[in-house]
Amino acid sequence: MKKLLEGIVKFRQGDFENHKELFMGLKEGQNPHTLFISCSDSRIDPNMITKTLPGELFIIRNIANIVPPYRKTAEYVATTSAIEYAVLHLGVENIIVCGHSNCGGCAACLKPIDSLDNLPHTKKWLELSYSIRDKVMNEVGEEYPEIREWMMEQGNVVEQLKHLLTYPYIKEKVCAGSLKLSGWHYIIETGEIFIYNKESQEFLLANGRN
Structure with a gap:
């Protein structure tokens, strides 16, 4: 303290x-230009890695930078309501989903399901990324843990971009060209940021050294 x-x-x-x-x-x-959805991980600082000042980013943080698919509900929904506020009230121009290396949430997805029995709410939350987990585990063997981790983190970002498009007002704005979506993968130990290219379906380095 x-x-x-x-x-x-x-x-x-x-x-x-x-x-x-x-x-x-x-x-x-406030009049932020970007909704920045990132992990709650203490090693991630959205303003630092984007060199932005207060008032520029509307930030949502949760375990594994997950976006729940759109649904009408009477539940208390923090991430969904924050997305709604940023897009419909603040009128942000961009939404960035930023995953990162060594993500504890993504790593937990790749572990046996019962390993999270002592964290029931975390376990339930991570179910939203199980489709990516299943794909990674089917495509990459246990003998390649680093590749599994990398694929899980990047695949999770792409999955959340898909989830964003289930929000009717987001899809409408994206189709109209008034809102842009982007997926990032931030590497903690190098400072590199890879951005998802929809055409080539791969993450490309965006901030390499000159």
């Missing part, structure tokens, strides 16, 4: 003062 308390003092004295006019403008409301 001490580190956090020291941090808020430094923020007020440093970053806030350096962007004082920005924060004064943000008190009137």
